[in-house]
Amino acid sequence: MRQTEALIVERTVLGPGYYYYRLLCPEIAELAKPGQFIEIKVSSEGTLDPLLSRPISIYRIDRKEGSLAVIFKTVGRGTRRIAELKMGNQVSIFGPVGNGFTLPEETGRIALIAGGIGMPPLFSLAEHYPERDFTLFYGGRSAGDLLGLEAWEKLGVPYRLATDDGSAGFHGLVTALFEKEYEARPFDYMIACGPKPMLRAVQQLAAKYRLPGALSLEAYMACGVGACLGCTCVTTKGYKRVCVDGPVFDISEVAFDE
Ligand SMILES: Cc1cc2nc3c(=O)[nH]c(=O)nc-3n(C[C@H](O)[C@H](O)[C@H](O)COP(=O)(O)OP(=O)(O)OC[C@H]3O[C@@H](n4cnc5c(N)ncnc54)[C@H](O)[C@@H]3O)c2cc1C
Ligand code: FES
Structure with missing residues (x-):
């Protein structure tokens, strides 16, 4: 650092x-x-x-x-x-x-699920691995909250949009949009970044479809270097600091309701 x-x-x-x-x-x-x-x-x-x-x-x-x-x-x-x-x-x-993303060697079709301002780290991942088969599912309150679409186009990553007010793409939750597409053509791996309720829904979908993946968490941070414990979250392996143990965690590891 x-x-x-x-x-x-x-x-x-x-x-x-x-x-x-x-x-x-x-x-x-x-x-x-x-x-x-x-x-x-x-x-x-x-x-x-x-x-x-x-x-x-x-x-x-x-x-x-x-x-x-x-x-x-x-x-x-x-x-x-x-x-x-x-x-x-x-x-x-x-x-x-933070730890950043680690992609397994073999992942097949990868769904990137972004909620609002959770999109940026997923872009850096897709840009870093141009040979991987990504599809972006991007949800926001309305069309104006969906940013940088041209850059995704240039990258050649297909994207599906969802908005709460129906002003762009699917009218509804991005997780519902993902589910519709999954039923038609399954994915092998999911990576999500966004607000907590969305991450919780993504975790439930991963359990339902038995999909491996990762979640990038947001938390209130004070020191940002692992010293104050202000950003701890509960995981199946005990308390973890989002700033230095995360922000990326295995999709099954985060205990949202604890
Ligand atoms: C690992 C990590 C990566 C992030 N990446 C981005 C990013 O790429 N782009 C971006 O816009 N934001 C990102 N954030 C969120 C950003 O850090 C916060 O929005 C910012 O710290 C708020 O500071 P503030 O002083 O403006 O607001 P504050 O005055 O501290 O808070 C204003 C409002 O925002 C809410 N808020 C503040 N921090 C958070 C948070 N972490 N999660 C949810 N709600 C919050 C508060 O409840 C309050 O209502 C990230 C956060 C983390 C932990
Ligand atoms: S912000 Fe201080 S330990 Fe994470």
């Missing part, structure tokens, strides 16, 4: 409250792998407010340029503070944090 001052070389507003940043940080880009995240410091110099760093998943890794890209949504003070940064600014980050 490295701490560095990253230069913002690209900043794009993707939609209301959604931002794409490309950060020049060769030391971290060199080490990063799909499924890991970075911590972006949000307190301005000389102040302790709002104090902590914010965890944001790695969306793209470009080792040649020495850059990482992230996509984030403004939800509170920390992310709003990050969104105020401009191209050419420097921002203090540390990473890469």
